[in-house]
Amino acid sequence: MTGAFYNRTRRSSSIPRALIRRGRVLELPVYYLLRLSDLAREGIEHSGSHRFADHIYRSAPSGRGAIGRWLDARLLGLPAVRSVRFRYAAARDELASFLVGRLQHDPDQPLDVLSVPCGIPRELADAAALVRGQIGDLPSSVRFHGFDLDPAVLDEARHFAEQHGLRPFETHQGDALDRSAYSGRFDFITCTGLAEFLDDDQLARLYGIFFDVLNPGGLLMTSGMRRRRLSDYLLRLAEIGTYYRGPADLERLIAPRPFREVRTRPDDLGIQTILTATK
Numbered sequence: 001m002t003g004a005f006y007n008r009t010r011r012s013s014s015i016p017r018a019l020i021r022r023g024r025v026l027e028l029p030v031y032y033l034l035r036l037s038d039l040a041r042e043g044i045e046h047s048g049s050h051r052f053a054d055h056i057y058r059s060a061p062s063g064r065g066a067i068g069r070w071l072d073a074r075l076l077g078l079p080a081v082r083s084v085r086f087r088y089a090a091a092r093d094e095l096a097s098f099l100v101g102r103l104q105h106d107p108d109q110p111l112d113v114l115s116v117p118c119g120i121p122r123e124l125a126d127a128a129a130l131v132r133g134q135i136g137d138l139p140s141s142v143r144f145h146g147f148d149l150d151p152a153v154l155d156e157a158r159h160f161a162e163q164h165g166l167r168p169f170e171t172h173q174g175d176a177l178d179r180s181a182y183s184g185r186f187d188f189i190t191c192t193g194l195a196e197f198l199d200d201d202q203l204a205r206l207y208g209i210f211f212d213v214l215n216p217g218g219l220l221m222t223s224g225m226r227r228r229r230l231s232d233y234l235l236r237l238a239e240i241g242t243y244y245r246g247p248a249d250l251e252r253l254i255a256p257r258p259f260r261e262v263r264t265r266p267d268d269l270g271i272q273t274i275l276t277a278t279k
Contacts, residue, residue: 015044036068039075050119050153053193056081057088057122080228083271087192087223088123090267090274094221095127098188099142100134110141114186114213116176117194118146118157124190125164140168145186147172177205182213189214191222195250196242203243204253207277211257214279220259224250224273250275 016028034040041063042052055062061073075081095113102111115121124144131138144166146157154171161169174181176194189210195203210220224245245253247264250273254262259277266273 033071036064037072037075038062038064038068039072039081050117050148050156053084053088054120054122056084059085078228079269080225080271083225083267083269084193086267086269087225087272087274090223090272091123091190091192091221092127092130094219094274094276095123095188095190096130096134098219099127099131099138102187103131103135103139103142107139108141110143111188112143112145112184112186112215113188114145114147114190116147116189116191116210117153118148118171119153119193120160121146121157121166121169122160123192124169125161125166128166129164144169145172145184146170147174147176147182149173149175177202177209179209179212182209185213185215185218187215187218189218189220189222191220193223195222195224195245199243200249200253204256207254207257211259211277211279216279218279220275220277220279222250222275222277224275226271226273228271245273247273247275 015031035044039055042049042055059076061069061076063069063072115124128138146154148154151173154173158171214220226246227244251262251264254277259279261278264273264275
């Protein structure tokens with residue numbers, strides 16, 4: 001895919017110059033203030049990058065000086081940001097429940113878990129830790145896979161997996177919308193944070209690929225989010241292009257694929273929608 005699918009949607013070489021060109025000079029102080037926050041600066045410099053998402057998942061405020069850390073904490077507390085953290089927790093818990101259920105039924109069955117795009121695979125590592133706490137060590141028949149377009153991200157993912165005892169962990173480089181880039185079949189697929197960068201045709205095609213590479217009885221867990229005015233303003237300021245969708249939108253786009261069961265559930269804030277689909 002093009003560079004946009006490295007989750008970097010920024011088009012202007014200089015956002016300050018772009019603001020001046022558009023006559024939005026009064027927004028320059030907001031821009032420079034936001035750059036004190038590590039979360040906002042990552043978003044501005046690299047759009048919706050894997051580090052941007054992981055900063056939200058970790059929820060540990062950091063920034064330049066006391067003001068930067070204070071601002072970072074305020075941004076991490078925004079409803080839309082908390083809803084993004086919810087999707088990480090939902091993926092972690094859904095995967096842990098899936099693995100426990102399957103392994104209790106047959107502890108020796110091979111299970112392949114795929115994250116697309118994997119970024120820093122925190123939800124996989126934390127789910128594996130939850131499973132260990134309930135039933136002990138995972139058998140080697142459970143294999144984790146990270147899929148991403150960016151080879152540098154896959155290097156980070158491998159390092160993170162090694163540090164957090166997530167093994168075996170295999171990486172796959174490719175375009176998420178290219179069926180030929182997927183090797184093998186999977187029992188669980190988690191895909192969060194990608195739908196916001198895809199138009200309807202692309203997302204429907206992605207759902208079709210996931211249906212194709214899932215084993216019978218396999219589970220897809222994905223997400224979408226609704227628009228919130230303040231967070232949308234901040235995303236647009238950073239030139240992070242976003243597609244917003246609610247439960248009905250996700251259900252409509254996945255409906256052409258003959259999944260046996262499709263369920264959607266919103267978070268408590270009504271912003272993030274979690275969709276699970278069983279083949």
